[in-house]
Amino acid sequence: MSKHGATMQKIHAQLDEWDAEIRKLEAKARKAGADVRSGYVHALDEFTRKRATVKQKLRELQDAGAESADEIKAGLDEAWKDLDERFTEVKAKLARVLSS
Numbered sequence: 001m002s003k004h005g006a007t008m009q010k011i012h013a014q015l016d017e018w019d020a021e022i023r024k025l026e027a028k029a030r031k032a033g034a035d036v037r038s039g040y041v042h043a044l045d046e047f048t049r050k051r052a053t054v055k056q057k058l059r060e061l062q063d064a065g066a067e068s069a070d071e072i073k074a075g076l077d078e079a080w081k082d083l084d085e086r087f088t089e090v091k092a093k094l095a096r097v098l099s100s
Helices: 003-032 034-038 041-063 066-099
Strands: none
Touching: 003 034, 003 041, 003 066, 041 066
């Protein structure tokens, strides 16, 4: 497996884990009511947009030739960092909203 292939597998696995966690948090928020959901919907929307950016970068990396793969990987790393930060924020915000 190429070095980029291992990175892609790791990212896909983490995305799957985060998706599952987000679904669990959303289910708790739905049970708590609309006022709770409105408290984190913006952060979740931004997470979703950043997730789409990471998915696009993964597709680009998968389709890239060897000469452009490292450049795409750098963009993927930056998008991944943004997504990781957003996930942490969404999770923390929803935890605060659900506990109040």
